[in-house]
Amino acid sequence: MRKIAVSTGWLSGVRCVESPNCDVRPAGTGPELVLIHGISLPPGEYGGPWIDRLFTNTLPADAHPYFAAIQHLRVSSHVLIARDGSFTQYVPFHERAWHAGPSYWRGRHECNDFSIGIELEGADDELYDDRQYDSLSVLLLALQQTYSALADGWIAGHSDVAPGRKTDPGPAFDWRRLERDLRGNGARFRREVLA
Numbered sequence: 282m283r284k285i286a287v288s289t290g291w292l293s294g295v296r297c298v299e300s301p302n303c304d305v306r307p308a309g310t311g312p313e314l315v316l317i318h319g320i321s322l323p324p325g326e327y328g329g330p331w332i333d334r335l336f337t338n339t340l341p342a343d344a345h346p347y348f349a350a351i352q353h354l355r356v357s358s359h360v361l362i363a364r365d366g367s368f369t370q371y372v373p374f375h376e377r378a379w380h381a382g383p384s385y386w387r388g389r390h391e392c393n394d395f396s397i398g399i400e401l402e403g404a405d406d407e408l409y410d411d412r413q414y415d416s417l418s419v420l421l422l423a424l425q426q427t428y429s430a431l432a433d434g435w436i437a438g439h440s441d442v443a444p445g446r447k448t449d450p451g452p453a454f455d456w457r458r459l460e461r462d463l464r465g466n467g468a469r470f471r472r473e474v475l476a
Contacts, residue, residue: 292360300371312375314431314437315424315435315436318358318400318438318439320402358372359372361399361400377393381398381439386473403450403451406453408453418462434468434470437472
């Protein structure tokens, strides 16, 4: 299994594109939850510069009809895992990325305050690539080893914390596989689905 290092909130040796869409977490709050998202821009298309452009507020509204409806958004995530399993980091883990929006988890609102957002390049109804699962497992293990509050293994989908508003990572995401991979690598996996 390959390893990655989390240093000063940044992954070592991966592509970084700093997003301005972040801020300081509330005092005394660190990451306790990892949120899994799915994203493709335009929807159902992979590759290209568009996710970087969205997360850096430079998405051109005229490059695709869908972009006009979202180019005003100020959003980000900590990390993107592309279809080939490669990483791009946008926000250091100790800062608050703007990925969850209105959200609720285990009696707490505003999940951005206490979560790490990981985007998988994909769509709700299309299988994610094996390389993405491999990279996600490696990343989650590194985060659990670095941040003590993540050692409990709490992981949720965007749809778990914003039901009715968000559907990602979608029914094509294989939660059982992720759990098996994590436990096989010595990491923990805990998930609570809201009814």
